[in-house]
Amino acid sequence: MNIAIKNAYALIGGKIDRHSIYIEKDKIAGIDKAPEGFRAKKVIDGENRLVIPGIVNAHTHSYMAPMRNIADDLPFMEWLTKGVEPVENSMTDEDAYWGAMLAMAEMIRCGTTTFNDMHMHIFSTQKAAKESGLRAVLSRGLVGDKYNKSDRRITEALKEMSEGDNANGRITYMLGPHAPYSAGFDYLRGVADIAKEQGLRIHMHLAESQAEIDNLKKEQGLTPIEYADKAGCFDVPFIAAHCVKVTDSDIELMAKKGVSVVTNPASNMKLGNGFAPVKKMKEAGINICLGTDGAASNNTLNMFHEMSLLALIHKGVNDTPVCIGAEETIEMATINGARALGLDNVGKIEEGYKADLAILDLNTPSMVPRNSLLSSLVYSANGSEVDTTIVNGEILMEGRELKTLDLEKILYNADHMMERLGKA
Amino acid sequence: MNIAIKNAYALIGGKIDRHSIYIEKDKIAGIDKAPEGFRAKKVIDGENRLVIPGIVNAHTHSYMAPMRNIADDLPFMEWLTKGVEPVENSMTDEDAYWGAMLAMAEMIRCGTTTFNDMHMHIFSTQKAAKESGLRAVLSRGLVGDKYNKSDRRITEALKEMSEGDNANGRITYMLGPHAPYSAGFDYLRGVADIAKEQGLRIHMHLAESQAEIDNLKKEQGLTPIEYADKAGCFDVPFIAAHCVKVTDSDIELMAKKGVSVVTNPASNMKLGNGFAPVKKMKEAGINICLGTDGAASNNTLNMFHEMSLLALIHKGVNDTPVCIGAEETIEMATINGARALGLDNVGKIEEGYKADLAILDLNTPSMVPRNSLLSSLVYSANGSEVDTTIVNGEILMEGRELKTLDLEKILYNADHMMERLGKA
Numbered sequence: 145m146n147i148a149i150k151n152a153y154a155l156i157g158g159k160i161d162r163h164s165i166y167i168e169k170d171k172i173a174g175i176d177k178a179p180e181g182f183r184a185k186k187v188i189d190g191e192n193r194l195v196i197p198g199i200v201n202a203h204t205h206s207y208m209a210p211m212r213n214i215a216d217d218l219p220f221m222e223w224l225t226k227g228v229e230p231v232e233n234s235m236t237d238e239d240a241y242w243g244a245m246l247a248m249a250e251m252i253r254c255g256t257t258t259f260n261d262m263h264m265h266i267f268s269t270q271k272a273a274k275e276s277g278l279r280a281v282l283s284r285g286l287v288g289d290k291y292n293k294s295d296r297r298i299t300e301a302l303k304e305m306s307e308g309d310n311a312n313g314r315i316t317y318m319l320g321p322h323a324p325y326s327a328g329f330d331y332l333r334g335v336a337d338i339a340k341e342q343g344l345r346i347h348m349h350l351a352e353s354q355a356e357i358d359n360l361k362k363e364q365g366l367t368p369i370e371y372a373d374k375a376g377c378f379d380v381p382f383i384a385a386h387c388v389k390v391t392d393s394d395i396e397l398m399a400k401k402g403v404s405v406v407t408n409p410a411s412n413m414k415l416g417n418g419f420a421p422v423k424k425m426k427e428a429g430i431n432i433c434l435g436t437d438g439a440a441s442n443n444t445l446n447m448f449h450e451m452s453l454l455a456l457i458h459k460g461v462n463d464t465p466v467c468i469g470a471e472e473t474i475e476m477a478t479i480n481g482a483r484a485l486g487l488d489n490v491g492k493i494e495e496g497y498k499a500d501l502a503i504l505d506l507n508t509p510s511m512v513p514r515n516s517l518l519s520s521l522v523y524s525a526n527g528s529e530v531d532t533t534i535v536n537g538e539i540l541m542e543g544r545e546l547k548t549l550d551l552e553k554i555l556y557n558a559d560h561m562m563e564r565l566g567k568a
Numbered sequence: 569m570n571i572a573i574k575n576a577y578a579l580i581g582g583k584i585d586r587h588s589i590y591i592e593k594d595k596i597a598g599i600d601k602a603p604e605g606f607r608a609k610k611v612i613d614g615e616n617r618l619v620i621p622g623i624v625n626a627h628t629h630s631y632m633a634p635m636r637n638i639a640d641d642l643p644f645m646e647w648l649t650k651g652v653e654p655v656e657n658s659m660t661d662e663d664a665y666w667g668a669m670l671a672m673a674e675m676i677r678c679g680t681t682t683f684n685d686m687h688m689h690i691f692s693t694q695k696a697a698k699e700s701g702l703r704a705v706l707s708r709g710l711v712g713d714k715y716n717k718s719d720r721r722i723t724e725a726l727k728e729m730s731e732g733d734n735a736n737g738r739i740t741y742m743l744g745p746h747a748p749y750s751a752g753f754d755y756l757r758g759v760a761d762i763a764k765e766q767g768l769r770i771h772m773h774l775a776e777s778q779a780e781i782d783n784l785k786k787e788q789g790l791t792p793i794e795y796a797d798k799a800g801c802f803d804v805p806f807i808a809a810h811c812v813k814v815t816d817s818d819i820e821l822m823a824k825k826g827v828s829v830v831t832n833p834a835s836n837m838k839l840g841n842g843f844a845p846v847k848k849m850k851e852a853g854i855n856i857c858l859g860t861d862g863a864a865s866n867n868t869l870n871m872f873h874e875m876s877l878l879a880l881i882h883k884g885v886n887d888t889p890v891c892i893g894a895e896e897t898i899e900m901a902t903i904n905g906a907r908a909l910g911l912d913n914v915g916k917i918e919e920g921y922k923a924d925l926a927i928l929d930l931n932t933p934s935m936v937p938r939n940s941l942l943s944s945l946v947y948s949a950n951g952s953e954v955d956t957t958i959v960n961g962e963i964l965m966e967g968r969e970l971k972t973l974d975l976e977k978i979l980y981n982a983d984h985m986m987e988r989l990g991k992a
Contacts, residue, residue, distance in 0.1 A: 210936070213943035217893035250933035354887075413884035414947070416891070443947035444934055452834075452873065457881065460837035463778075467840070469641035509633070509674035510868055512979045513986035519637035523838070523867040528952030555936045562937035 145169075145185050145537055147499075148178065152190020153506065153517060155197065156493045158471050160517045165195060167499040170312070170536040175495055186539075188532070192507045194517055196474070197492050198257025198279075198500035198535060199447045200481030203347075203385040203406040203435030206247035206261050206269055207240040208232075210558045212443035214566065220353075220415055228440050231565045232264075239565065240265030242557040244272035247445055249554050251278060252546060254446040254527035255502030257535045260383065260406075260435070260485055262320045262347055266304050274311045277540045277548045279500060281485045283320025283347045287327060291334025298338055314536055316486070318383070323349040324360050324368045329375055336376035345381045345486055348372060351394070352386040353417050369394035369403075378403055383484050385435065388412050388420045395421070399428040404484030407476075409453040410444075411437035419461045422454070422468060433481040434473075448527035451477050455522045470522040503532035569593075569609050569961055571923075572602065576614020577930065577941060579621065580917045582895050584941045589619060591923040594736070594961040599919055610963075612956070616931045618941055620898070621916050622681025622703075622924035622959060623871045624905030627771075627809040627830040627859030630671035630685050630693055631664040632656075634982045636867035638990065644777070644839055652864050655989045656688075663985050664689030668696035670982040671869055673973050675702060678870040678951035679926030681959045684807065684830075684859070684909055686744040686771055690728050698735045701964045701972045703924060705909045707744025707771045711751060715758025722762060738960055740910070742807070747773040748784050748792045753799060760800035769805045769910055772796060775818070776810035777841050793818035802827055807908050809859065812836050812844045819845070823852040828908030831900075833877040834868075835861035843885045846878070846892060857905040858897075872951035875901050879946045894946040927956035 147167040154163040156175065166174035166182055173179045208228075215227020235243070240263070251259060258279040263269050266284045273280035284301040291298075298319075305317040321327040321335045327348075339346050351357065351368040360368055369390060372378060378401035385406045387398070398405065407420045426432050434454055436445045455473045459465050482491030489497045506514060510524040533541040540548050571591040578587040580599065590598035590606055597603040632652075639651020659667070664687070675683060682703040687693050690708045697704035708725040715722075722743075729741040745751040745759045751772075763770050775781065775792040784792055793814060796802060802825035809830045811822075822829065831844045850856050858878055860869045879897045883889050906915030913921045930938060934948040957965040964972050 209933070212948050213937075213940035216940065216943040216947060217890060219888075219890055223889065246933055246936065253933065410880055413880040414889060416883050416887050416889040418884050418887055439948070443943065444950070446934070446950060449873075449876065449950060453877070453880070456834055456837040456877070457884070459840050460842050460881070463840050463842055464643075465647065465838060465840040466641060466643055507976070507979060509670055509677065509975075509979065510870070512670060513634050513637075513983045513990075515986050515990050516637035516640065519640040519867065523640060524636050524863070524870075526868070526870060526873060526950040526952060528950060551933075552931070555931060555933070559937045562939050566937075566939050 146183060147186045147188065147537070148184035149188045149195055149503070150190050152193040152195045152503070154195040154493055155474070155518070160194065164190070165493065167537050170499055172493060172495055172497050172499050175493070188503065192505065193531070194504040194506055195493065196255070196502050196504065196521065197478040198502050198533065199255050199477050200433070200485070200491055201251065201256050201259040201435050201445065201447055202383065202433035202481035202484060203408055203437060204247070204259050204261055204445060205263055205438030206259065206272070207243040207263050207265055208438035208440045209247035209250060209445065210243045210562050212439035214440065216443070223415070234565055237265050237268045239561050240268035241272055242554065242561055244269045245549065245554045246558040247439070248272055248276035248278055249546060249549050249551055250445045252276065252533045252540045253530065253544065254448055255530040255533055256445070256447050257500040257502065257533060258482065258485070258487065258490060260347060266301070270308055270315060273315055274309060275548065277535050277538050279314045279490065279535055281316050281318060283318040286319065286321045286335060288331040289328040291331040295334060298335060302338070302342065312536065318345040318347045320347045323356070324371050325356055329364065329371070332372070332375035332377065336379065339380040345383065346377050347383045347385070348377065349386055350384040351389045354389055357389045367391060367394050369397055373397060373401065381486060386412065386420065387425065388417045390421065395425055395428045395430065399430050404431040404433055406433045406435040407454065408435045408437040409457055410450060411441040414441050419457055422458050423462055431480050431484055432476050433484050434477045446527045447477055448525050451522050470518045473522045474518070499534055499537040501534045502530050504529040505531040569963070570607060571610045571612065571961070572608035573612045573619055573927070574614050576617040576619045578619040578917060579898070579942070584618065588614070589917065591961050594923055596917060596919055596921050596923050599917070612927065616929065617955070618928040618930055619917065620679070620926050620928065620945065621902040622926050622957070623679050623901050624857070624909070624915055625675065625680050625683040625859055625869065625871055626807065626857035626905035626908060627832055627861055628671070628683050628685055628869060629687050629862030630683065630696070631667040631687050631689055632862035632864045633671035633674065633869065634667045634986050636863035638864065640867070647839070658989055661689050661692045663989065664692035665696055666978065666981040666985055668693045669700070669973065669978045671863070672696055672700035672702055673970060673975055673978050674869045676700065676957045676964045676970060677954065677968065678872055679954040679957055680869070680871050681924040681926065681957060682906065682909070682911065682914060684771060690725070694732055694739060697739055698733060699972065701959050701962050703738045703914065703959055705740050705742060707742040710743065710745045710759060712755040713752040715755040719758065722759060726762065726766065736960065742769040742771045744771045747780070748795050749780055753788065753795070756796070756799040756801065760803065763804040769807065770801050771807045771809070772801065773810055774808040775813045778813055781813050791815060791818050793821055797821060797825065805910060810836065810844065811849065812841045814845065819849055819852045819854065823854050828855040828857055830857045830859040830908070831878065832859045832861040833881055834874060835865040838865050843881055846882050847886055855904050855908055856900050857908050858901045870951045871901055872949050875946050894942045897946045898942070923958055923961040925958045926954050928953040929955040
């Protein structure tokens with residue numbers, strides 16, 4: 145749809161000023177100057193509005209949204225074996241679909257326009273992503289010991305990817321070996337080989353907990369980073385989720401190999417894993433992105449919450465107020481994520497870029513005064529300021545009303561699913 | 569007003585179940601059973617509603633709300649001398665009033681019903697508190713070197729307190745010596761004497777930064793906690809804000825003297841001061857409360873944000889998911905604060921308690937599923953779920969519409985004030 149956003153506050157090139165933005169089909173077709181012959185089907189008055197690039201949640205498991213709060217404040221193994229796994233094991237594809245739908249609703253309402261997902265029920269998430277209108281990068285969780293050419297799971301995943309509906313380019317795919325403790329070395333090497341052959345990126349959990357480090361050191365004599373590199377994974381663009389427990393030489397290796405790191409502050413704290421060395425990784429030149437992880441360990445998919453955590457905790461950890469500032473935080477939550485996911489024209493407000501935008505209402509206490517809106521976005525907004533969410537030029541929410549999804553039905557199904565699965 | 573809230577989810581005695589709540593004038597007059605002869609002027613359908621005790625923000629500086637974002641991501645001394653102080657020094661009483669009004673609007677919208685304030689413009693905050701309908705505990709920031717009986721500031725403050733309108737008991741007062749570095753020992757001893765004479769509580773910043781510790785050690789050979797104790801401050805009920813940098817023996821001393829500690833996680837991280845040893849202080853038996861501090865160092869007064877920070881960061885710091893759980897967090901944000909402030913019948917949903925309540929809308933993704941709403945409150949809510957805020961039996965917000973305040977006027981004045989003061 146052709147949309148004109150007139151004279152709004154807009155975050156362009158790291159600065160917030162008044163601009164008009166012209167959207168033609170799925171793209172930003174002009175800034176401050178409409179393209180020739182442009183006719184707006186819809187005009188949005190930008191008077192009390194702030195337009196930002198749509199937020200990129202660079203690591204999540206959307207189907208887990210209904211698992212939020214099921215096993216909080218418990219030791220990790222109880223959380224996993226008594227909370228998450230019993231539900232996960234009894235989820236049907238339909239359950240996973242409604243779970244993913246709950247996640248989509250939450251993401252759209254908080255201005256997230258792209259998410260990078262790892263999951264088992266690839267068709268469910270794909271269906272939900274297609275219906276919601278969100279931009280999605282999907283990887284199927286791959287788990288195994290030994291790889292051979294006929295490995296069912298990888299073959300299946302590849303087949304699904306190539307045959308899947310990509311919703312006009314909104315849905316792309318990666319390979320998702322789960323983690324060093326669930327993807328054996330030979331298997332991982334096989335995955336890396338396929339990634340190289342097929343030109344696919346890899347998305348993997350790495351160096352999340354101390355137990356992972358200790359076990360791998362004992363079994364393989366390697367850090368998780370060295371393990372993934374040795375298997376050849378870093379020979380393709382690689383997205384490493386977590387990296388909480390990394391050594392200086394791990395950081396050096398990741399920087400050298402161009403690995404992108406997704407930090408997930410809420411999840412890392414909630415599971416008692418601590419704080420990733422984001423400052424150090426950033427200084428080493430690593431592309432740092434931001435993610436919520438799944439709702440079971442967060443317990444929200446609200447990237448505004450995550451931005452505020454990111455900007456605050458590293459000041460606390462490093463004993464300085466000058467660390468991971470507002471501008472860096474927003475970059476990590478937008479353009480850096482898009483870059484990691486291989487979405488070349490996503491994550492910025494710039495002519496030719498995809499029309500993925502979040503529009504915030506400034507008539508709310510958290511956004512007043514307006515003298516430093518960049519700070520407001522990170523330090524005082526809570527996500528509920530998002531009035532309108534646009535992906536690929538399509539309005540997914542306006543006036544906080546979801547346009548593509550039936551919120552009532554999603555809430556009903558997600559709630560009733562857990563009434564059943566919670567007893568499983 | 570007599571209000572009946574019918575068959576809502578309600579947090580009572582640490583558990584969330586379905587209940588009906590009957591409000592008569594300023595009090596909770598019945599739970600599940602209306603008092604004799606009760607006639608509701610208003611009935612609230614609790615079907616998709618969660619009622620919680622109104623939240624107690626136990627340490628803030630409300631007039632600073634328009635100072636959010638003015639000097640973020642700067643070294644502490646620049647933040648203070650180039651950001652906060654120039655604005656503070658040029659603020660008139662009217663500016664402080666509009667600043668406090670912005671804070672009130674933000675607090676009401678996030679379910680805060682009581683706040684504990686320290687400030688210079690006591691009449692401005694008092695006026696704003698009176699008009700907003702919030703419950704307020706006010707202390708004037710007291711600063712000086714030597715105390716003598718005619719000390720102008722304390723005398724003034726006491727006079728203001730005794731003469732001030734207390735809005736049917738909604739507004740109470742404390743003494744607020746600012747901090748060890750701004751209240752000299754003799755002065756502080758004078759304040760403590762007055763507190764004892766007048767039966768007043770003391771509210772003070774203590775042990776916030778390493779610089780404060782180092783300077784006081786050099787000058788007095790004491791920790792901030794020892795300093796306040798030696799001046800006699802702990803002989804009255806004492807509310808210590810921050811306590812980030814405390815020793816084991818400080819903790820022991822505070823526990824022994826019944827000091828309440830207000831932790832302010834966002835502010836402590838944002839200014840690079842680190843993480844208060846909340847787990848240790850709690851284990852020592854100290855009454856821990858939660859506060860936002862002023863907006864200049866937070867940058868929001870949203871206690872839901874603060875609750876989530878509190879519950880998450882100490883898991884990260886202590887490397888365990890079992891630390892400061894959801895129930896404890898809510899206690900720290902409600903009843904513990906009320907107890908510290910000497911508000912004996914505030915902070916709980918119980919017959920005879922003040923009708924200070926926040927009612928959340930459950931028809932939103934962050935509150936679904938409903939299988940563990942206690943967790944949702946702390947880990948997935950962001951404050952925007954609050955639909956209705958009631959203080960002293962009066963509805964201050966309903967359907968997210970402010971009832972006592974003119975939001976548009978407040979936002980206009982707060983924004984334009986900073987256009988002027990930002991250039992001061």
